[in-house]
Amino acid sequence: MSYxxxxxxxxPIIRKLETSLPLSDWExxxxxxxxxxxxxxxxxxDIVREGDRPTRxxxxxxxxxxxxKITGEAKRQILAFHIVGDIxxxxxxxxxxxxxxxxxxxxxxVGFIQHEALEExxxxxxxxxxxxxRETLVAASIHREWVTNVGRREAYSRASHVLCEFIVRLxxxxxxxxxxxxxxxxxxxLADSMGLSIVHVNRVLQELRRRELIELRQGILTVLDWxxxxxxxxxxxxxxxLGRAEKAAA
Amino acid sequence: MSYxxxxxxxxPIIRKLETSLPLSDWExxxxxxxxxxxxxxxxxxDIVREGDRPTRxxxxxxxxxxxxKITGEAKRQILAFHIVGDIxxxxxxxxxxxxxxxxxxxxxxVGFIQHEALEExxxxxxxxxxxxxRETLVAASIHREWVTNVGRREAYSRASHVLCEFIVRLxxxxxxxxxxxxxxxxxxxLADSMGLSIVHVNRVLQELRRRELIELRQGILTVLDWxxxxxxxxxxxxxxxLGRAEKAAA
DNA sequence: CGCACTCTTGACCGAGATCAACATTCGTGG
DNA sequence: CCACGAATGTTGATCTCGGTCAAGAGTGCG
Numbered sequence: 001m002s003y004x005x006x007x008x009x010x011x012p013i014i015r016k017l018e019t020s021l022p023l024s025d026w027e028x029x030x031x032x033x034x035x036x037x038x039x040x041x042x043x044x045x046d047i048v049r050e051g052d053r054p055t056r057x058x059x060x061x062x063x064x065x066x067x068x069k070i071t072g073e074a075k076r077q078i079l080a081f082h083i084v085g086d087i088x089x090x091x092x093x094x095x096x097x098x099x100x101x102x103x104x105x106x107x108x109x110v111g112f113i114q115h116e117a118l119e120e121x122x123x124x125x126x127x128x129x130x131x132x133x134r135e136t137l138v139a140a141s142i143h144r145e146w147v148t149n150v151g152r153r154e155a156y157s158r159a160s161h162v163l164c165e166f167i168v169r170l171x172x173x174x175x176x177x178x179x180x181x182x183x184x185x186x187x188x189x190l191a192d193s194m195g196l197s198i199v200h201v202n203r204v205l206q207e208l209r210r211r212e213l214i215e216l217r218q219g220i221l222t223v224l225d226w227x228x229x230x231x232x233x234x235x236x237x238x239x240x241x242l243g244r245a246e247k248a249a250a
Numbered sequence: 251m252s253y254x255x256x257x258x259x260x261x262p263i264i265r266k267l268e269t270s271l272p273l274s275d276w277e278x279x280x281x282x283x284x285x286x287x288x289x290x291x292x293x294x295x296d297i298v299r300e301g302d303r304p305t306r307x308x309x310x311x312x313x314x315x316x317x318x319k320i321t322g323e324a325k326r327q328i329l330a331f332h333i334v335g336d337i338x339x340x341x342x343x344x345x346x347x348x349x350x351x352x353x354x355x356x357x358x359x360v361g362f363i364q365h366e367a368l369e370e371x372x373x374x375x376x377x378x379x380x381x382x383x384r385e386t387l388v389a390a391s392i393h394r395e396w397v398t399n400v401g402r403r404e405a406y407s408r409a410s411h412v413l414c415e416f417i418v419r420l421x422x423x424x425x426x427x428x429x430x431x432x433x434x435x436x437x438x439x440l441a442d443s444m445g446l447s448i449v450h451v452n453r454v455l456q457e458l459r460r461r462e463l464i465e466l467r468q469g470i471l472t473v474l475d476w477x478x479x480x481x482x483x484x485x486x487x488x489x490x491x492l493g494r495a496e497k498a499a500a
Numbered sequence: 501c502g503c504a505c506t507c508t509t510g511a512c513c514g515a516g517a518t519c520a521a522c523a524t525t526c527g528t529g530g
Numbered sequence: 531c532c533a534c535g536a537a538t539g540t541t542g543a544t545c546t547c548g549g550t551c552a553a554g555a556g557t558g559c560g
Contacts, residue, residue: 051488063501067394069394069395069398071402071484072484073402073403073407073484074404075402075403077397077398077401077402079394079397080397084497091387091390091391092392093379094383094384094387095384095387095388096489096491096493097389097488097491099391099394099395099488099489099491100394104517121378124299129379130344132387133344133383134344134345136383136386136387137341137344137345137386137391138339138345139390140386140389140390140393141341141345141349142394143390143393143394143397143461144317144319144349144350145319145349145397146393146397147327147329147393147396147397147400148321148327148329149444150397150400150401150445151327151400151444152323152325152326152327152445153321153323153325154547154548155547155548157323175545178369186505186506186507187506187507193399194401195400195402196548196549197548197549197550198506198507199508199509199548199549199550199551200548200549202507202508203507203508203509203548217378219558222463234322234323235320238301238349239349241345241346241347241349243346404515404516405516409503435537436537436538436539437539438538445518446517447516447517447518448538448539449516449517449518449519449540449541450515450516450517452504452539452540452541453516453541455539456540498553501554501560502559502560503558503560504553504557504558504559504560505556505557505558505559506556506557506558507554507555507556507557508553508554508556509552509553509555509558510551510552510553510554511552512549512550512551512552513536513548513549513550513551514546514547514548514549514554515546515547515548515549516545516547516548517538517544517545517546517547518543518544518545518546519542519543519545520541520542520543520544521540521541521542521545522539522540522541523534523536523538523539523540523541524537524538524539524540524558525536525537526535526536526537526538527534527535527536527558527560528533528534528535528536529532529533529534530531530532530533530534
């Protein structure tokens, strides 16, 4: 299968949706016609906060963001890393109140889309409803894998798993060559995504380097031994529901 | 707001959906008209397994089930408890391959519904699409809370949180009076839902009893001090997105 | 060039795991 | 209806993975 190259291929939302099901020209145009308000946001800023009642959703057009919660003990848990093409608060289309916060990790370009525009899109294009619903289901699947990762894998395996997922998702979006990518998360971010302490994450990463599974410095992650990293991370990309993109990316 | 009592009120799917948005008679009838194949399943049986490609989804009509994964180290992580009204594998409507298994805890009555019937329902009733999509989003929200619970709360708080969620969800469905309910999960089930060992769960439960927050024996959970349990569990039901049902149930 | 953020290292600690009995409950068949 | 075996719950002893604390080393940005 191959597509003609077009403006559509440069639109991250279309690219993301098309990894699961190909869209018609008609549907692509509908997406390109969405009124999107772009905004550049600096690193480490909240985009939306738990408790907000958004009237719009937003897509990540550049950079890395994360969804997180703060517990009563003021501990942060990162729930997902969001990369180009993700619509992290899609849920707000159907759920009034946000149950998490979303903030940038690196500087991000985001595109806000009013809910009415999305509702309009869905009512006119049932297959796009399907595609967007599907995206939210994949997000839920990733959450389930994270529950498992945090609940039942030891630190070393857990860290490997998070790295595997991150790079595969970037590869699917064409943002990583040869298992190497920019990784703007600090060790504190990684710790909060893994339910570990910063110090321990530091030690685990050193061990991964010592065993020559990865290289990681200056925000560049390079996987030296993909097979090895997958195995130590108990990583099976099935939960990402990549379909045909799976073989190429993972 | 009050409804006339009718057959619809005894249908758990309708009851569940109506906790978020009221349905028209027309919509209720469409749900009641769904061809449902009921089946009784014994305790501790798998209903569907990771890797399956179901052509139908199922609703829990009676009993308690759970979704779970088994890691490469053969450890089980429970991802959710499913009670009456839940459609645990709704996702299979849009995602080919199941990324988790679902099994019974107590004996269950389940109702299978072919995907075509659900697709038909959605195409005829956009508001039901909305309602079902919404349910899957709430499920995702619960997953996020579980990531947080397992990742960033200590055992004592973590256990309290799981108990709080379970009883609130039962209350919403009218299955628990006065913060007391049947709880068929064994300590092993609880351990696998909390990412803890059985032994430690046992000790944590004893501590909860000793501090007179709960009573728990012979499969009956009674909360003696709801406020106290909520506080130790850092439990805020906002993530369940109950809407108006929230005040009554939590 | 200096201050703040991030990473690293070492020492020590503790929550929760593991192991190994033993007790209790429950379901099942005689 | 009872008995018995399996599943579940309980307890104590010990261990360990990962947390905490504290200090220093890089790094980078204003």
